[in-house]
Amino acid sequence: MKQKPFIMIGAASSGSGKTTFTLGLLRLLRNRGMKVQPFKCGPDYIDTKHHAMAAGEESVNLDTYMASAAHVRELYARYGTASDVCVTEGVMGLFDGYDGMKGSSAEIAELIGIPVVLVLNAKSTAYTVAPVLYGFKHFYPGIRVVGVVFNFVASVAHYAYLQQACADAGVEALGYIPKDESIVIPSRHLGLSIDETFCFDTFADRVAEVIDKTVNVDRLLELCTVEFSGEQTQDVVCFGNRKIAIARDEAFNFMYRENVEALKRAGEVVFFSPLRDKSLPEADMVYFPGGYPELHLAELAANEGMRQSVRKYCENGGRVLAECGGMMYLCDTITDGDGKVYPMAGVLKQGATMEQMKLKLGYREVRVNGQRIRGHEFHYSRILPTNEKIPVIGTIYNAKDMVVDTPVYTYKNVLASYIHFYWGECGIDHFLMLMSQK
Structure with missing residues (x-):
């Protein structure tokens, strides 16, 4: 040893x-x-x-x-x-x-x-x-x-x-x-x-x-x-033939290393940039992690080709997981701290705003279908009130076992929340199965 x-x-x-x-x-x-x-x-x-x-x-x-x-x-x-x-x-x-x-x-x-x-x-x-x-x-x-x-x-x-x-x-x-x-x-x-x-x-x-x-x-x-006492482990082996696309650029880059490794075990991972690429790559699943979209609102809004591509993919039943900044990108709009409104992907019929910023953070546990899934929330933005009723799943608790108002939105095959989930241990397929309403 x-x-x-x-x-x-x-x-x-x-x-x-x-x-x-x-x-x-x-x-x-x-x-x-x-x-x-x-x-x-x-x-x-x-x-x-x-x-x-x-x-x-x-x-x-x-x-x-x-x-x-x-x-x-x-x-x-x-x-x-x-x-x-x-x-x-x-x-x-x-x-x-x-x-x-x-x-x-x-x-x-x-x-x-x-x-x-x-x-x-x-x-x-x-x-x-x-x-x-x-x-x-x-x-x-x-x-x-x-x-x-x-x-x-x-x-x-x-x-x-x-x-x-x-x-x-x-x-x-x-x-x-x-x-x-x-x-x-x-x-x-x-x-x-x-x-x-x-x-x-x-x-x-x-x-x-x-x-x-x-x-x-x-x-x-x-x-x-x-x-x-650690022993050398084998390289990550891909057990699936799916193609999984991950948004990764200056606006979207908050992701857990082991989550990405779990995605690599589930299929072929490709990266794309919502800032620069004109459309989504061919994929069976798309992951939008959190990041700093509020620092790149003009560029994200100007990339109309990507916004339309994301909206079309979601409307056609594409599997999408979006967290925090990624969820904000799927909204109709994001408002910056000065009140200027920028169009986003328009999948979730609601707006996010950086106005009147207030920190919201803590561990989160989603209880759904008798199962428990954990993650973490950390952001200053908020979702604007809307008359649209986007379906939500589960009941959300903090680490003190108190109910908190952090929705997990579901739309067609889109799953979106402010929560950064961790599936590095259970794997992405088990995670999605637990979160499924079916």
């Missing part, structure tokens, strides 16, 4: 610097010639995109609400096999889950046996981090906190106080990230900036350079090296 570094990057809370450190570490290890496999705790589909850009390898979601523990372990083993190091970015605070610790980074660290490196915000504090660190180390014996990296450190003298706190708390100090405006991440309403004006490679290289100078990465790797 071989050994390799498993790293879980956790924190006391969101905003501590997990993502900055993760991206810098991924790029630094890649620059050292290591093959890095990134993972992300929880349902986030934006951080994984940036992991891939930093590491040169697609990231994989590890989520114990949407998938079984056995599936999560299998994913880690399968994707980690060919790597030199596995780096997992946590979600929120280390112990924050949808129900106590359930679904938390700590739960996944225990499930797989990943050592935890904390990233703590040291702004406006010094020796007080000692009891914080002591608590993280001793609160839950099922995980192993091996060290800490401090963020927003004002000076070498400041770090010396933090090192003293680490010594007294019994947690190894692995280094720090200084206050530096050049490594502040631009953000937008759904996560890190993906605007063209933001040069991601320059940013990632800069963070990697800083980390290389102020963090003992060699010691971090040493502390996190554990036995790895």
Whole structure:
């Protein structure tokens, strides 16, 4: 049984610097010639995109609400096999889950046996981090906190106080990230900036350079090296002769890696662009994932050929699955934040709007036909009231088992919702069967 570094990057809370450190570490290890496999705790589909850009390898979601523990372990083993190091970015605070610790980074660290490196915000504090660190180390014996990296450190003298706190708390100090405006991440309403004006490679290289100078990465790797029992798995085998088309461009790109792999097992996958292609490719099923359609409304509206092609396909009974931004594209219109209305595919007789944006997020469970299907919702847009009665299926619950008003629309063979579903474990055919009204 071989050994390799498993790293879980956790924190006391969101905003501590997990993502900055993760991206810098991924790029630094890649620059050292290591093959890095990134993972992300929880349902986030934006951080994984940036992991891939930093590491040169697609990231994989590890989520114990949407998938079984056995599936999560299998994913880690399968994707980690060919790597030199596995780096997992946590979600929120280390112990924050949808129900106590359930679904938390700590739960996944225990499930797989990943050592935890904390990233703590040291702004406006010094020796007080000692009891914080002591608590993280001793609160839950099922995980192993091996060290800490401090963020927003004002000076070498400041770090010396933090090192003293680490010594007294019994947690190894692995280094720090200084206050530096050049490594502040631009953000937008759904996560890190993906605007063209933001040069991601320059940013990632800069963070990697800083980390290389102020963090003992060699010691971090040493502390996190554990036995790895994963075995090489065979390449994905296509079990079907269907052609499955996936929308993928700047407007539509929020998708779980394992969902796509499940589609590849079900048929031949082809990608197309609703922004640039003039019509749908020949397909037995079309998947419109979420993304940022609101940033490309003029281009989507101007591509009348694609809009007509999508509408014709749906009206003729074509199988379509649309999530969040993909569902919005199937609506009659999308209104931008300034009130300007853009025509969309016109399949669902309703409009979506970015006006009066309000965040709606959380895990979702659809209960339909005695079955349960899980996913996640995260958006700022909303559907406008309409007199049209589009059929809906199932009853939707959140992680606290409370009913929520997030419809799953069905029209002919179209299934559309704000929910990002996860079928990476059960497979797309089983998922569609469960969601079928027939």
